[in-house]
Amino acid sequence: MLRPQDTATRERKRLDGLWRFVLDPAGAGRAGRWFAGPLADAREMAVPASFNDITADPAVRDYFGDVWYQTEVRVPRGWDGRRIVLHFESATHRATVWVGDAEVVSHEGGYTPFAADVTEHVGAGELARITVLVNNTLSFQSIPPGVIEQTPAGPRQRYWHDFFNYAGIHRPVWLYQTHPLHLTDVTVVTGLDGADGIVEYATEASAAATTRVVLRDAAGRTVAEGSGASGTLTVPGAHRWAPGDGYLYDLEVQLADGDGTLVDSYHQSVGIRTVKVSGNRFLINGEPFHFTGFGKHEDLPVIGKGHNDAFMVHDFELLRWIGANSFRTSHYPYSEEVLDAADRHGIVLIDETAAVGLNMGLGGGIFGSQGYTTFSPDTINDASREVHAQAIRELVARDKNHPSVVLWSIANEPESDTEGAENYFRPLFDLTRELDPSRPVGFVNVMLAPYGTCRVSQFADVLMLNRYYGWYVNTGDLPAAEQAWEEELRGWASENKPIIITEYGADTYPGLHAFGNQPWTEEYQVEYLDMNHRVFDRIDAVVGEHVWNFADFATTSGIMRVGGNKKGVFTRDRQPKAAAFALRRRWRKDV
Numbered sequence: 168m169l170r171p172q173d174t175a176t177r178e179r180k181r182l183d184g185l186w187r188f189v190l191d192p193a194g195a196g197r198a199g200r201w202f203a204g205p206l207a208d209a210r211e212m213a214v215p216a217s218f219n220d221i222t223a224d225p226a227v228r229d230y231f232g233d234v235w236y237q238t239e240v241r242v243p244r245g246w247d248g249r250r251i252v253l254h255f256e257s258a259t260h261r262a263t264v265w266v267g268d269a270e271v272v273s274h275e276g277g278y279t280p281f282a283a284d285v286t287e288h289v290g291a292g293e294l295a296r297i298t299v300l301v302n303n304t305l306s307f308q309s310i311p312p313g314v315i316e317q318t319p320a321g322p323r324q325r326y327w328h329d330f331f332n333y334a335g336i337h338r339p340v341w342l343y344q345t346h347p348l349h350l351t352d353v354t355v356v357t358g359l360d361g362a363d364g365i366v367e368y369a370t371e372a373s374a375a376a377t378t379r380v381v382l383r384d385a386a387g388r389t390v391a392e393g394s395g396a397s398g399t400l401t402v403p404g405a406h407r408w409a410p411g412d413g414y415l416y417d418l419e420v421q422l423a424d425g426d427g428t429l430v431d432s433y434h435q436s437v438g439i440r441t442v443k444v445s446g447n448r449f450l451i452n453g454e455p456f457h458f459t460g461f462g463k464h465e466d467l468p469v470i471g472k473g474h475n476d477a478f479m480v481h482d483f484e485l486l487r488w489i490g491a492n493s494f495r496t497s498h499y500p501y502s503e504e505v506l507d508a509a510d511r512h513g514i515v516l517i518d519e520t521a522a523v524g525l526n527m528g529l530g531g532g533i534f535g536s537q538g539y540t541t542f543s544p545d546t547i548n549d550a551s552r553e554v555h556a557q558a559i560r561e562l563v564a565r566d567k568n569h570p571s572v573v574l575w576s577i578a579n580e581p582e583s584d585t586e587g588a589e590n591y592f593r594p595l596f597d598l599t600r601e602l603d604p605s606r607p608v609g610f611v612n613v614m615l616a617p618y619g620t621c622r623v624s625q626f627a628d629v630l631m632l633n634r635y636y637g638w639y640v641n642t643g644d645l646p647a648a649e650q651a652w653e654e655e656l657r658g659w660a661s662e663n664k665p666i667i668i669t670e671y672g673a674d675t676y677p678g679l680h681a682f683g684n685q686p687w688t689e690e691y692q693v694e695y696l697d698m699n700h701r702v703f704d705r706i707d708a709v710v711g712e713h714v715w716n717f718a719d720f721a722t723t724s725g726i727m728r729v730g731g732n733k734k735g736v737f738t739r740d741r742q743p744k745a746a747a748f749a750l751r752r753r754w755r756k757d758v
Contacts, residue, residue, distance in 0.1 A: 168280060168564060169350060170503065171254050171343040175432040179343035182240055182297070186336075188212030191233035191300075202265035202298035206237045214238075214340060217259075217333035217471025231315075231324040234335070236299040240342055247291035249344040254282040256338030256503060258301050259472070260309060265298045275554065276310065277303075277334070278499040278521050279561040303334030307546045310558050311498075311524045314539075327524035328498060329732065330464055331721040333471035338502050346430040349373050350422055355568045356605050357439045359452065364405025364439035369397040370420055376430070377423040382416055382437065390416070407452050408438025408570040410492045413513035415570075438510060438570025444607045444628045447708040449665040451515070451573065458515065458667055458711025459754045460491035461736075465501055466720035468739060474502040481741060482717070483508055489736075489747060490754030495669055495713055498523035498579045500562050509571035517631075517669070517713075518572045519611075520558045525581035528615050542587030552591055556598055563602040575599055575606055576669075580613035580633060583623035596626040611669050614639070618658035630659055633670035633715070637695050643684050645698045653702045660708035667711035671699045672734035677744050689745040692736075696746055700753060714750065 171179040187209035189201070196202075212218055214236065219228045242251065253266065259277030263270060266288040274281035289295040305313025305326050313326035326332055351371045358365035370378055382391040382400050391400035406414045415436045422431035443450045450456065463482075465472045479502075486494070493515035496505075500518065509516050525547055527539040539546050559577055566572050577595055582588045592610070599608045607628035612621055614634055624630055634655075637648035659666055675692040685691055696714065703709045719735035722728045731739065736746040751758060 168282060169352065169433060170280075171252075171341040172434060174434060176430060177343060177345050177432070178243070178246070179341050180240070180243065182238060182340040182342060183214050184238070185211045186214045187237040188218065189235045190227065190230060191235055192230070194233050196233060196235055196300060197263075200268075201235055202237075202270075202300075203268050206235055206298070209235075209237065212236065212335075213470070213473070214336045215256075215338050216335060216469075216473030217337060218335040219331070219333055219471055220469050231304050231332075232302065234301050234303075236301065236336060237297065239294050239296050241294050242289045242291050242342065243344075244292035246344045249286075249291075250284060250347050250349060251286045251289055251342065251344050252282050253285045253297065254280065254341040254343060255299075255336070256280050256340070256474075258299065258336050259303060259334045260305065261302050263300045267296055276521070276558050276561060277337075278501075279558070279565055280503075299336065301335060303332060305332070307548070308550045308554055310521050310551070310555050312547060312551070313524070327526065327529065329722055330466065330498070331471070331723060331731075333466075333721075335471070335473070337465070337472045338474050347373070348376055348422065348424055349431045350420055350433050353418075353420055353433060353435045353568070355418060355435060355437050357437065357441070357570070359405070359407070359439070359441050360401070362404050364402035364407070366391070366400040366402065366416075366418070366437055366439065367398075368393070368400065368418065368420075372396070372422055372431075377427070379421045379423070381419045381421070383419070384416055385414060402439065405439045408440040408510075409452055409513060410456060410515050411513045413509075413511045413571075414438065415510060435568055436507075436510060437568075440570050442573045442606055444665060447660070447663050447665050447710070449573075449607075449629065449667075449710045456515070456710065458493045458517075458713060460486065460493040460495075460713050461717035462495050462497040462670055462713050462715045463501075463717040464497065464720040465499075466718070466739070471721070474504060476504065478741075479505055479508060483512055483514070485717075485737065485741060486514060487512070489751045493517070493711070493713070494717065495519055495576065497669075500565065503565070506566060506569045506571060510569055514571055515573055516569070516571045517574045517576050517667070518562065518566050518569075519576035519579060520555070520562055522555055522558065522578035523580065525578060526613065526615070528582060529580060529613060541582040542585065542591055547591070552595065556595060559595060559599055560602065563599065567603055573606060574629060575603070575608045576611055576631065577608065578610045580611055581623070582616070583610070583612060584616040584620040585622065589622040592623045592626060618655050624662070628664065630662065630664050630666045631669040632656075632659065632666060634668065635671065635673075637698060638673045638686070643686050643691075645684060645694060649698050649702060652699070653705065656702060656706050656709070660706050664708070665710040666706070666708045667713065668699070668703065668709065669711075669713050670715035671696075671712070672715035674733040675735075675744055675746065676729070676733055677738050677742065687733075692744065692746045693749045696749060714746075
């Protein structure tokens, strides 16, 4: 699926702003045809944003079920005779869309885009009513999973991911136009031949057409040209995309009709680089790479998971300040604008699906059984795996051309020490490699499946470990934590695969200080990180360290989460804790 663009042949219109919004706790709207007219008794709701914290109503914050959005858009008069598409960058966790009275698209999955050709339902120069039914209910057949449990006070939604279940239309909505004969997909895979860059491209179109491609450097100079729906371009003396050097070429794909008239033009940014795993080394452009950075979240006051350009720019400035060269899109695909920024800034990404919470032995980041069997005909089953597989397909299709993406993570902290887990994940690893042979694949292992017990890590090219020695175990006893952590890590190192520590961290209340090893203090967070770093530095196979977390974030309420998860080295409003300065000293060589 191609993104909306303004090009020589394409034009887009952004539909963000204030939409009408209505809760539908009885689920009556579809049968009542609420899409057939203006939503009754609607309030204003910002798009993009999570709806949960916009109002001052606790019932809205914790709501699960159907919600309705509606807006009107005037289709530009100049779009007459053009193909018109309605495009959503995301709606969490599923959506159905009507234009006027016509249902045009439904989509499952809260973090990847979907679109509909609405040419037959709109008219150039006319108003079009757009209505969206969004549902945030989780089940064992959704990714991430959850369950509706009956309690004496009524039904409640329970889920096992340790971040708040924000929902709504989180990312921009677009109306755009193309020629009826148009490009439908572009795929780019790059390589190196000595000093030269290799760009393999493949395009798809709605019908047979003449295809031409032009590759330009950052100054706009043509460096290579080609023809045909697929081919290979050679760039002499290519400027490589590399960590810290986000150099991008521009590939313009031009489509011509039988008369040779240009009918479609699409631009794809290209970063020429290679990624490879060799033994226990992770190589970018043939050079060993060591990941420094964070697990992050799309999480902000008021707007929840809604995308915000100002905070995005600020976060990348903080990454530069602290010396981070990478982060993981924990625990779902991030906004496409974030990946674009990573491409431009040379920030390396581990790109993750929303498969978090597939572990009934683990609850919300706290050890404790959930009372369910993880993999069974009645819980996470073959139907769940197909939803998971579709999430992988959509992730790879969306992000395959981003040079910043160097590793696919197909799940975070699933149960991985059982036969059911092995059978569940084997075909998902096979699928991911089939979809993209150019990148390594992995998943994030949790402490409940330590070295010697995990049955899924055999499928992974890279070992990604979340460990909290000194926090959830050996709490406050850093010498014991250091010994236990090194012992386990040396076991993993014997596998001769690269190891990235994808989570290690300690909850820290900003401004809390004490002498000695006192959990929750800023001093303890620094001492805890120092202990971990001593262990990493003694293990040659460790090629990355991602602190959990970049910034404090919202979670469900509970006695273990005082105002959310406080493991951030920055507060939720991006103020530094002492750990931020300690990490800056470790990660930056110029301070």
